[in-house]
Amino acid sequence: MAGDRLSWAGLLKWSLSYVDGTRPSRSISEEERRWLAEAVERHMMVDVVSRMREIALLMSTPLSVLEALGITPDDIEGLLAELQVHVESIDMANGNRGSTWRNTLLLSN
Numbered sequence: 001m002a003g004d005r006l007s008w009a010g011l012l013k014w015s016l017s018y019v020d021g022t023r024p025s026r027s028i029s030e031e032e033r034r035w036l037a038e039a040v041e042r043h044m045m046v047d048v049v050s051r052m053r054e055i056a057l058l059m060s061t062p063l064s065v066l067e068a069l070g071i072t073p074d075d076i077e078g079l080l081a082e083l084q085v086h087v088e089s090i091d092m093a094n095g096n097r098g099s100t101w102r103n104t105l106l107l108s109n
Helices: 008-018 030-044 048-059 063-068 073-088 099-108
Strands: none
Touching: 048 073
């Protein structure tokens, strides 16, 4: 589960190796441009509230069920770290002192 996430640092390193200014960059076809736009959108556009609900639902699932699904304690730790990032994100702040987090928990029950 944790391995499903894209390695942004690796992608940046790879991208920079092709545009380091030592040689002219090539132009890309419209098909390549469309593919890249779709790939970036698919991996970057995350419905944070839905994702927090998914994680909250997983956290309310019995450990035996999670283990049967192949979800390891390391995966759970990764999910909790992801949830923490979403909860602490300034972009999720709405002036209601954590109401987004409370609403997510209420909706998951």
